[in-house]
Amino acid sequence: MGHRSSALAVRPDHEQMEQNVINEAALLESKTLRDSALERTDVLDRVKALSLLPDGMHVTTAMVAAYFQVGIKAIRSLVVDHREELEANGYRVLTGSELSSFKELSGIQSRTASLALFSRRAVLNVAMLLRDSEVARQVRTYLLDMEYLARTQPVDNPVHRDAASPSLDDRIDQRISHVLGKTVVPMFNALIETSSEHRQELIALRAGVQRIERRLQQHNARLQRLEGPRENRPLAGVMASMDAMNGREFEEHVAQLLRRDGCTAVVVRGGGGDRGVDITGRTPDGRHLAVQCKRFAPYVSVTSSHVQKFIGSAKVLYKADVALYVATCPFTRDAMNVAADGGVTPVDRSMLEAWSSGTELPALS
Incomplete structure (x- = not known):
């Protein structure tokens, strides 16, 4: 009976904490909340x-x-x-x-x-x-x-700010996460070891607490990114700047990204005699690389015929080991399928944005 009382005593806190975790679905349902943001x-x-x-x-x-x-x-x-x-x-x-x-x-x-x-x-x-x-x-x-x-941030009042002012490490979400991980979960572990009648119920409660702990940690990580130094964040408008480039400027931009990630012998070949490949080079581990660059409007899509033409040039004419089709727009479903069948890596608008903001392109490693 004592074990049952301990388990039930934890449940109200468990339910309350789960309700308090911010739920983005609220914006979908509440016009008042939408208007406020x-x-x-x-x-x-x-x-x-x-x-x-x-x-x-x-x-x-x-x-x-x-x-x-x-x-x-x-x-x-x-x-x-x-x-x-x-x-x-x-x-x-x-x-x-x-x-x-x-x-x-x-x-x-x-x-x-x-x-x-x-x-x-x-x-x-x-x-x-x-x-x-x-x-x-x-x-x-x-x-x-x-x-x-x-x-949750304290008001930034220079008169009252001192060494004791709350910092990121003092936030309530981090304190709750710490208590859950260091106190509540070990308590459940001990109860589970000594209980037979309520073992499954205690295991389920422990899993719920651990889920809340993970969500709080993820939420805090997002807040750290928001508060981090601006120079460490992706530049807002990185795709807008690419949309303003002409074709040659865009090819040079992609070439610079390749060099940044360790590619060698990078040559921009864009023009009338490029034979369907805009950039050639070698990956950091020495494989032959061929790249096609398409600076399309963001509401246009790369089609399967575009990719098929590139496969012929990259694989047959240039004998590329790694073929990248880099575009400032999405790819159609058929184009993605053709790329997969032909050994081409499609780099669409969202992937290009991440690459330009510092993320390495997996196909080059």
């Missing part, structure tokens, strides 16, 4: 650079779909379900003379009778509503991290 549009570029139209203020439906890596139909369906909320945050559809004026001022080329535009606030609004997108989920996580940080 709409000023933080900078999180869009923290997760993934958002390319804008030439007016520097808007994006199209296709560009929103490319950012969140979903189909255009998913964005249009979201607009149908939440049009009033999105319009309040900058979504609009241009037609007639208003559309003509916008085309003239922005330089955009479009023959459609209407054009849907999203402001950055509207894109952030989409991130808080879109369920089936990993990018949207990451945006929601960043928003909640920042909200948590704002609530």
Whole structure:
């Protein structure tokens, strides 16, 4: 009976802690919570650079779909379900003379009778509503991290700041994690060893506590990244800068990334006589390398025919051991399949952003 009382005494704390763990799904359900976070549009570029139209203020439906890596139909369906909320945050559809004026001022080329535009606030609004997108989920996580940080950070008052001021190590989430790992889990271990009647229940409770401990550690790691020195974070707008490059500048950028990661004999061959390969070189371990660079708009996709042409050039003409197809846009599903069958590594927009921000490309190691 004594063991039963000990186990049950822990349960209320276990349930309370699990309820207190920040749940990003709340943004999907609460318009009030979404409205409170709409000023933080900078999180869009923290997760993934958002390319804008030439007016520097808007994006199209296709560009929103490319950012969140979903189909255009998913964005249009979201607009149908939440049009009033999105319009309040900058979504609009241009037609007639208003559309003509916008085309003239922005330089955009479009023959459609209407054009849907999203402001950055509207894109952030989409991130808080879109369920089936990993990018949207990451945006929601960043928003909640920042909200948590704002609530838990002490007010920065120079008059009262001293050596005893709370630091990152003093945060409540770290203290709870420490107590769980050093006290509560060992307590469960001891109870499990000495109990037979309630062994399975205690094991389940211990697993729940360990799950909370891991989630708190992950949450704290995200906060550390948010608070870290700015020079250690990926530069916001890294993809926007690539979108502004011409073809040759983009090839040189990719060549520099290859050299940074230890590749040798890197030569940019882009031009009329490149025979379908823009860059050649050797990987750090000496394998022959061939690279194709495509600076497409973010709402365009590399197709299977593009990849098929590159396979012929890279594998037959250049006899490459490692073939990279680097693009500033997504790849179609068929293109990904063709690349896998042909031994080509597709480097899409999100992977290129990570590579440009310092992450090594696995195919080169």
